[in-house]
Amino acid sequence: MRRRSLALRVIGVLTLAALIPTLAIGTLAFARTRADLEREVVRGHLALIRALGAGLDATLQDARRTVEIAAATWADTRVDAAPASELDRRATERLLARLDRDVPVIARVTIVDPTGAPVAGGALPPGVDLGARSFGGYVGDAAFSAEGAHVPLVVQARSRTGALVGVFVAEIDLGFVAEALRGARLGAGATVTVVDGRGTVVASTDRRAAVGTSRKGDVAIDRALGAAAEGHTSRADELAVFRNLASYQSLRGVRWAIVLTQPERDAYAVAAATRRLTLLVAVIALALALAVGAFLAARLTRPLAALATRADAIAHGDTAPTPPIRGPGEVGVLGARIEEMAGRIGERAELQAALARGDRLASVGVMAAQVAHEINNPLTTVLGYAALLAEDKPADHADRAGLELIADEATRMKAIVAGLLGYARAETDGDRAAAVAPGEIGRLVAALLAPAVRKAKASLTVTLDDAPAIAFDGHALQQVLVNLVTNALHAAPGGAITVSWGPLPGGRIALDVCDDGPGVPPAERARVFDPFVTTKPAGVGTGLGLAVVRHLVTRAGAAIAVDDAPAGGARFRLTVATAPVVPPAEAP
Amino acid sequence: MQVRIWIAGALALAACDRAPRAEGPPVRFAHTLAPAEAAALDELIAGRAPAVEATLLPFSRAEAVLGATLASADDCPDLLRIDATWLPALAAAGRVSPPPPALAARAWLPAGRELASWDGRLLAVPMSLDGLVLIRPATAAPPTPWPPADLAQLEAAAAAATTAGRHGLGLRVDGYWLVPFLRGHGVDVADGTRGTLGIDGAGAEAALADLAALFARGVIAPPPAPGAEAEHEAAAFARGELAILISGPWAYPALATAGADGLGGLAIDALPGAPRGAQLLAVPSCARAPERAWELAGELTAPATQAAWSRRLGAVPTTEDGLAAAAPLARATYAALAAARPLPRHPLSAALFDDLSPAVAAVVAGDATPAEALDGVRRAWTRALAAGAR
Numbered sequence: 001m002r003r004r005s006l007a008l009r010v011i012g013v014l015t016l017a018a019l020i021p022t023l024a025i026g027t028l029a030f031a032r033t034r035a036d037l038e039r040e041v042v043r044g045h046l047a048l049i050r051a052l053g054a055g056l057d058a059t060l061q062d063a064r065r066t067v068e069i070a071a072a073t074w075a076d077t078r079v080d081a082a083p084a085s086e087l088d089r090r091a092t093e094r095l096l097a098r099l100d101r102d103v104p105v106i107a108r109v110t111i112v113d114p115t116g117a118p119v120a121g122g123a124l125p126p127g128v129d130l131g132a133r134s135f136g137g138y139v140g141d142a143a144f145s146a147e148g149a150h151v152p153l154v155v156q157a158r159s160r161t162g163a164l165v166g167v168f169v170a171e172i173d174l175g176f177v178a179e180a181l182r183g184a185r186l187g188a189g190a191t192v193t194v195v196d197g198r199g200t201v202v203a204s205t206d207r208r209a210a211v212g213t214s215r216k217g218d219v220a221i222d223r224a225l226g227a228a229a230e231g232h233t234s235r236a237d238e239l240a241v242f243r244n245l246a247s248y249q250s251l252r253g254v255r256w257a258i259v260l261t262q263p264e265r266d267a268y269a270v271a272a273a274t275r276r277l278t279l280l281v282a283v284i285a286l287a288l289a290l291a292v293g294a295f296l297a298a299r300l301t302r303p304l305a306a307l308a309t310r311a312d313a314i315a316h317g318d319t320a321p322t323p324p325i326r327g328p329g330e331v332g333v334l335g336a337r338i339e340e341m342a343g344r345i346g347e348r349a350e351l352q353a354a355l356a357r358g359d360r361l362a363s364v365g366v367m368a369a370q371v372a373h374e375i376n377n378p379l380t381t382v383l384g385y386a387a388l389l390a391e392d393k394p395a396d397h398a399d400r401a402g403l404e405l406i407a408d409e410a411t412r413m414k415a416i417v418a419g420l421l422g423y424a425r426a427e428t429d430g431d432r433a434a435a436v437a438p439g440e441i442g443r444l445v446a447a448l449l450a451p452a453v454r455k456a457k458a459s460l461t462v463t464l465d466d467a468p469a470i471a472f473d474g475h476a477l478q479q480v481l482v483n484l485v486t487n488a489l490h491a492a493p494g495g496a497i498t499v500s501w502g503p504l505p506g507g508r509i510a511l512d513v514c515d516d517g518p519g520v521p522p523a524e525r526a527r528v529f530d531p532f533v534t535t536k537p538a539g540v541g542t543g544l545g546l547a548v549v550r551h552l553v554t555r556a557g558a559a560i561a562v563d564d565a566p567a568g569g570a571r572f573r574l575t576v577a578t579a580p581v582v583p584p585a586e587a588p
Numbered sequence: 589m590q591v592r593i594w595i596a597g598a599l600a601l602a603a604c605d606r607a608p609r610a611e612g613p614p615v616r617f618a619h620t621l622a623p624a625e626a627a628a629l630d631e632l633i634a635g636r637a638p639a640v641e642a643t644l645l646p647f648s649r650a651e652a653v654l655g656a657t658l659a660s661a662d663d664c665p666d667l668l669r670i671d672a673t674w675l676p677a678l679a680a681a682g683r684v685s686p687p688p689p690a691l692a693a694r695a696w697l698p699a700g701r702e703l704a705s706w707d708g709r710l711l712a713v714p715m716s717l718d719g720l721v722l723i724r725p726a727t728a729a730p731p732t733p734w735p736p737a738d739l740a741q742l743e744a745a746a747a748a749a750t751t752a753g754r755h756g757l758g759l760r761v762d763g764y765w766l767v768p769f770l771r772g773h774g775v776d777v778a779d780g781t782r783g784t785l786g787i788d789g790a791g792a793e794a795a796l797a798d799l800a801a802l803f804a805r806g807v808i809a810p811p812p813a814p815g816a817e818a819e820h821e822a823a824a825f826a827r828g829e830l831a832i833l834i835s836g837p838w839a840y841p842a843l844a845t846a847g848a849d850g851l852g853g854l855a856i857d858a859l860p861g862a863p864r865g866a867q868l869l870a871v872p873s874c875a876r877a878p879e880r881a882w883e884l885a886g887e888l889t890a891p892a893t894q895a896a897w898s899r900r901l902g903a904v905p906t907t908e909d910g911l912a913a914a915a916p917l918a919r920a921t922y923a924a925l926a927a928a929r930p931l932p933r934h935p936l937s938a939a940l941f942d943d944l945s946p947a948v949a950a951v952v953a954g955d956a957t958p959a960e961a962l963d964g965v966r967r968a969w970t971r972a973l974a975a976g977a978r
């Protein structure tokens with residue numbers, strides 16, 4: 001369950017991480033492509049109609065220039081339009097025929113006099129003025145007839161001195177406009193229409209806009225006719241880009257406008273395609289992110305789940321070492337660390353047990369200190385009275401030996417109490433460089449315990465006289481031996497107890513206390529040195545004897561252990577370093 | 589409760605939004621604005637209600653096209669922007685109607701009011717004043733003597749300013765530009781109102797000879813190909829090839845675009861004997877919505893608009909408030925035009941240049957002597973005056 005939710009979360013995070021940039025870039029691309037491409041579309045359309053317009057204008061201006069030169073040549077030396085002779089009349093006719101032939105867009109040329117009366121080439125076409133106030137010539141508005149669309153090109157013919165002699169009127173066939181429009185490369189759905197200054201269609205690629213029909217009222221056409229130069233407008237899902245040809249040249253401009261329209265759907269097709277592509281890429285990117293996310297999540301969470309399982313086991317106390325869980329990067333490191341951690345937890349548990357033991361010892365120490373303090377006072381009293389009573393008795397008095405024994409024992413008790421106090425304060429008497437000859441202590445212990453041995457009907461053999469001096473406090477050794485022998489007496493009443501020694505390598509010796517009792521079972525051997533471990537009934541044993549022994553032994557830098565004695569009982573072996581010098585004998 | 593207040597507020601706002609807009613068919617405005625002016629007009633009328641349907645007429649064809657359109661009354665525009673010289677002919681034919689009293693009472697500058705009137709009646713409103721002035725680069729030191737008090741001083745200053753690579757004077761080979769030379773020699777163009785031919789006598793020949801000589805000496809820059817005068821002149825001025833240019837406010841946008849300092853780079857002085865003119869807003873008698881047309885005319889000539897156009901285009905305002913708020917260039921132009929005189933106010937005046945301009949061109953080109961050229965002009969004008977008198 002936990003593993004599943006983690007995997008889902010990883011997928012979620014990865015998807016989110018993919019989604020945010022995808023959305024951001026997508027939105028940006030959407031907005032940018034729209035604005036940019038639309039601007040580009042308008043720019044492209046404008047360039048196209050500018051080129052178309054310039055082409056039409058150039059054709060018309062070419063024709064105008066040709067007619068102007070012809071008119072100026074014809075009028076150069078004339079005073080009036082009427083032919084001066086038959087020769088002149090024929091020359092004029094040849095000129096008109098040449099214009100007709102050499103300028104393809106010219107359909108017909110007429111020459112009239114300044115009043116409009118025909119001179120050559122036929123009558124003045126209807127609706128044409130003679131160019132008054134037109135700066136000498138102009139391109140008129142389109143006229144439509146069965147023969148097609150025409151536009152008059154009017155050029156005043158002035159003589160060398162500038163005097164008006166006649167007027168050339170050339171009819172321009174507007175077929176060339178339609179031809180130019182047909183040649184234009186238009187985008188999908190786009191149409192180009194050329195209208196004259198009255199909004200009448202001169203030519204168009206749009207079948208619906210018939211030549212000669214008025215388009216006045218069409219927003220794009222109206223805008224185009226009013227514009228100073230060019231512009232664009234958008235209405236009813238159609239983009240219109242226009243240019244007014246009147247502005248091409250301030251004085252000679254042709255009153256025409258050129259309009260390119262295209263459904264926005266077609267005009268912005270590239271933009272739409274780009275948008276669709278962007279969307280597709282975004283969706284694919286998202287799907288990829290999901291797939292990769294799922295894969296990665298699985299890869300990532302599998303070792304994590306194993307780690308979780310392992311952590312559970314550790315929590316339940318299984319700190320036994322196992323091979324670490326492998327995984328990529330930090331997960332692998334985590335696996336290794338968890339195993340390390342398990343090892344540490346095991347150690348910690350052992351340490352904690354040891355600490356608990358230490359705690360127990362510490363509390364024993366506190367109690368011992370209190371007991372020792374309480375015992376000290378009555379002991380002082382006992383000592384005082386024993387000394388007082390002994391003082392009154394003559395040297396050979398029968399009570400004297402008993403009294404001295406009381407005083408000695410009381411003194412020893414004081415020493416034990418002091419030792420207990422020291423144990424409690426964790427004092428290290430070990431730094432007092434102590435040394436003792438085991439033989440002496442052995443004799444003292446034998447004397448001390450003689451009554452108890454007798455009472456137990458046991459035998460005690462102490463063979464320590466030839467033992468070398470050891471690095472041990474005398475009182476401490478006495479206490480150790482008394483405790484060990486007492487235990488042996490308790491364990492084997494009526495048995496044989498031996499206290500002996502033997503050399504060990506490394507400047508150490510072993511002091512053995514053996515009995516022939518039941519011995520200490522191996523499982524118990526570590527425990528018996530713990531405080532309060534006893535098999536004796538309450539009031540008989542406290543379980544402190546061996547604890548004190550171990551404390552004293554450890555403090556002296558020696559070691560104590562129990563195993564089987566050769567005779568079958570218990571053997572307590574004190575392993576202790578020999579003292580470098582034999583000190584003078586100490587009074588107990 | 590609160591919701592209701594919100595709804596009421598929203599409704600009130602929506603109502604306010606709609607209230608001041610007058611709906612209706614668009615106002616049809618036929619104009620002859622130059623590209624820069626047309627762009628300014630586009631901005632002014634964008635989103636206006638009622639909408640404005642503008643039609644551009646090339647200046648060279650406008651008078652003829654308008655004449656034909658108004659005569660047929662077919663497809664009649666509501667408002668016209670015309671040259672002041674065209675008004676007498678339109679007024680004489682009864683093709684324009686007078687502005688409403690409120691608009692007529694506006695504080696028009698006298699120069700504008702005069703050119704918008706015919707036969708003592710205000711028949712149009714002046715949109716801007718123009719005429720010929722002397723234009724110099726503001727950064728260049730003026731030639732001496734400066735400013736010229738008469739034609740002789742101008743010719744002297746232009747000659748002095750002529751160096752290798754620079755012409756002292758720039759002007760167009762056109763009858764309109766001959767006017768200061770004619771006036772400098774004590775003659776004028778034909779005056780239909782008095783029946784005088786104007787170019788009779790030695791003065792006109794001397795004026796034409798004078799002009800031709802200046803061209804021949806290179807004091808005046810050689811004429812460019814016809815049709816490209818404006819661009820050519822602006823480029824030459826920007827390159828510093830012209831010390832003095834004779835032109836009018838219509839040339840300012842092109843000069844400003846070509847030059848580095850914009851409109852501020854132009855210094856304006858009075859041209860002795862200069863003709864003065866104006867651009868007018870007139871409503872044809874055939875207009876279908878004259879009130880709306882005059883409303884638009886009022887907006888186009890509002891002092892604030894005039895001040896704005898003076899800053900943008902150098903256009904010279906025609907109202908006192910507009911002039912007070914106008915840009916320095918427009919005020920300098922107004923001051924320079926103070927001494928200028930309009931052409932004779934007669935229906936024929938505009939047509940006179942049809943014959944005068946080719947004559948000037950013939951003389952400048954060296955194809956005819958001033959006497960020969962003027963002979964043709966005299967014949968044509970006599971014919972025209974006779975036809976006009978009939």
Ligand SMILES: Nc1ncnc2c1ncn2[C@@H]1O[C@H](COP(=O)(O)OP(=O)(O)OP(=O)(O)O)[C@@H](O)[C@H]1O
Nearest residue numbers: 487488491519534535536541542543544545546570
């Ligand atoms: N020589 C021995 N043989 C067999 N068991 C022994 C021997 N010495 C000690 N033990 C076991 O170890 C236990 C602990 O001994 P320890 O001296 O610490 O306490 P105790 O003798 O029971 O009481 P006390 O505090 O009076 O000494 C004993 O109760 C006994 O069961």
Ligand SMILES: [Mg+2]
Nearest residue numbers: 486487545546
């Ligand atoms: Mg014991």
